[in-house]
Amino acid sequence: MEKRVTFSSWTIGILFAVPQLLLIFTFFYWPAGQAVYWSLTLQQPWGGGNIWVGLDNFRSILSNADYWNSITASLVFAGISTGLAMFIALVLAALTDRQLAGSRFYRVVLIWPYGIAAPALAMAFRFILAPEAGFMAVVNQVWPGFWDPGLDGADAMASIIIAFSWKYVGYNFIFFLAAFQAIPRSLIEAAAMDGSGVMRRFRDIQFPLITPTIFFLLVINITESFQDSFGIVDIMTSGGPANATNLMVYKIYSDGFKGLDYSGAAAQSIILMLLIIVLTIFQFRFIERRVHYR
């Protein structure tokens, strides 16, 4: 879509865009370029500039078992928490959309978790899921040693998944509910007149009509699980125990800032960037064509 009526002055037009362009050049394009440069060079320990090493940084990272472990952990985390958060939100939104008494109330409250900072909710869940106090302690009293996120990697992974999903149920709920409400009532009423029940209407009308939202949220949830997980991991597990929750962004942070391995961290950043770009393009190009639009 283009405007028919525009202003003719070129200079003023470009001037309006200058602040944004300066910002994204300084804080986006330059650092992104820098990351590519660092990933292809190696900083010399005694100073004196970087030396060109080609793809060596990538080779050494990709042959590192710790890195593959981090990728696996990220994918497990992304898969389970996305599935959990989206499924629960879908059920809650579908039921709220039936507009029974009290649905207005749920529409307001179920959104709240998304407003909370990841580290703050991580702290809350660290207490709730602590093995010695809080609520899992009750379970531990019945079956001693059943739950300990400090020692058992699977328990730690479960903890961060629960914390992340709790927040993103609220986020997904907003979008699912908006999608359900955009479906014309008359369509559903007509189907009801034709004798289809609630489940049938959901399966044949509502679900197909919200597929664009489902795919949109799928991609957003996966990308967010790569970024927004940092605060949760840092507060709840610090990547432990035994690297079981050392997700990709957390590893970039600890390698780059704790280990001072800029080249390695830059190479990992590039891999993560590529992953996110592929996901985004996948969303725009591939998925959007295959879903049913109104």
Add this chain to the structure above:
Amino acid sequence: MVERTPFLNFFTHVILFVGFVLCIAPFVVVTIAASHNLKDVNDVPMSLLPGSDFWLNIKTAWTTADLGPKLLNSFIMAAGVAAGKVMISALTAFSIVYFRYPGRTFIFWLIFVTLMLPLEVRIVPTYAVVANVLSPYQTILDLTGLSWLIEKVSGVQVSLSLGLLNSYSGLILPLIATATGTFLYRQFFLTVPDELTEAARMDGAGALRFFIDILLPLSRNNMAALGTIMFLWAWNQYLWPLLITTDQSHATAVTELKQLIPNVGGIPEWNIAMAGTLIVMLPPLIVVVAMQRWFVRGLIATEK
């Protein structure tokens, strides 16, 4: 809605109520735990009746993590990011929609691409840039030979340096450098009728006048929505403030939470930790509750 489904209605109520309890439980648990004394909070199972130490714990958490100045820092950062985004995105969207200059499509794509890569994935080099924000320009001058030229002509050696670590600008500016708001404005500007622009031009208004007196007042809804979203988003930032505030004076409330994690030895002071958590999660929660309409509208519009 259209037919009688008593069983399904009952089922709906039960599920929604369970969802509500799961959603609200962490808030309740945090509040109750924050009201217990050290012994009660470590009881198994913890009593769900509130204790009497609520204000004492709040006060202890407040002083331990020095939350007063930190909350102020969080507020300055969040308000700065929200205001900056609201203004800069409006300018850019105006430029993209209302002008026809060569390279406009290129600028559009240049901005669009920034949507793809969040700050978290390019965190290391961004840190290096913020440590000396003029380093990109220094490098460009060096590579093009301009700094050599300047040195020859004027005898001044060019070394640009401006560190933004431990400063509000360092906290705020990199968070503004994305495109989220620009597209919200663009969508809206495209729906503004052309007749309005024509009428304004006929009355002798230039681009600047039209922007300030007509377009901006019309975008008030957009500004409220974008401002709410950006305020929350910036308040909840963690990794970026953690990195660039090496000095305590600019740390934010969210990064200070880490100070309150109970240490392993001794009896964990969960009551203090939960009191601090409550203080940190309250401001964004108030914004969500008060601005719910804008919040939901902004979210749905910015992401799509």
